Amino acid sequence: MPVPVSFRDIKSDVLARLAGGTWGPGETLPTEAELSASYGCARATVNRALRELAEEGYLERKRRSGTRVRRAPERQARVAIPQPRDEVEGQGARYAHQLLSRAEQPAPAWLATRLGLGPAAPMLHLVCLHRADGAPFQHEERWISLAALPSAGGVDFARQAPGEWLVATMPYSEVEVGFSAVAATAGQAAALRCSKGDPLFQVDRATWFGGRPVTFVRLCYHRGYRMATRT
Amino acid sequence: MPVPVSFRDIKSDVLARLAGGTWGPGETLPTEAELSASYGCARATVNRALRELAEEGYLERKRRSGTRVRRAPERQARVAIPQPRDEVEGQGARYAHQLLSRAEQPAPAWLATRLGLGPAAPMLHLVCLHRADGAPFQHEERWISLAALPSAGGVDFARQAPGEWLVATMPYSEVEVGFSAVAATAGQAAALRCSKGDPLFQVDRATWFGGRPVTFVRLCYHRGYRMATRT
DNA sequence: GAGTGGTCTAGACCACCCT
């Protein structure tokens, strides 16, 4: 009996052929049926290998027209955005957080637009600071829709960080994330112990549940933070 | 005959049960065999659904011990890092690029460390500016190992951007990517028409091929750039 | 209309890992 061929073997063989120029950019690969015959395995195995390579940006697949080599393999990166507690403790440091301000107020216009809220929707506005061994780690400015989560009004966010409460309360939601560089505001500079105008790495994230807006957050990391690719 | 159950149906049903609290954080799900019986489908279908949910950060799977609900679903984002030409033209703007400087020089110490190069390895050092409709879009500082790619010494990078040449020459390589916020240097500020010290979004990427260092690049986007999640 | 990938089935064997 032949040695069973794994979809991993096929993936690395196809990648090697791409790197070696057997199949050049824009060319069409043999069909799944042909490949399964030449590898001596089932078509499902070839299918999984090619599907994952397409997912990773190397190939383009279309019914009827077949599998083609992408002209420029797509550069993509996957990044994890952990809770600050996990990130800090993962570095072996002691985590702490602090609630800097709390207010119930109507959503400002930019926020209503960003989340698709009605005008002057009631929101809980929180500002927090996360620390690693006492040093400022991340500044968080969060808005929570009191229409979607009325119970948020009664939570003591000095005890539990808003992100941790939200992930426990509403774990499975649709999100939209952006990354950018911003100049530290006066408030951020004071909290993060840097100068106003310093460059800060910012993550903004909007969250919906079942199409309804839930929360929006701006996370600003301490100066010099670098987010690295996972895996 | 029963309606065929798709792995997508199972994914969304499992997600709905997670959101609804049927299976709480840390709990163990029924086995694949049990689920396939209750859904009335093959185990392979359940397997694909659960495998993808684990991949997306909702579940944790281990042989023998089964499938568990992650205590905090992992927040992750997938981002694409296209060639500036594709990004600019995708916005409907006209792309152009410009070679600001070119030099053959030994690798500085920090670069040798980052890539795992021998001391004073011969490198090609390039600085480019990418434009969208004439406006500065991205500043690129690139180092190419002449040991790994001697032919780079003879390429006219004023005609072809280094990234485009590299992706055509050496498309399938191992990469390590980081994202951060930096203060514009004098050179970046002049090229990007901003002020020195302005916050810029920076992507750094190191590339190897078969374990050998190939190239390192720092991409600094124009002020105000925001990288959004794909999908 | 016909060819290609997309998916599902039913069954099987295996690797890993907890007890």
Add this chain to the structure above:
DNA sequence: GGGTGGTCTAGACCACTCA
């Protein structure tokens, strides 16, 4: 040792899309 997920097979039908 035994239970669980990981994977492969052989076959089938379907959906999409190009000619």
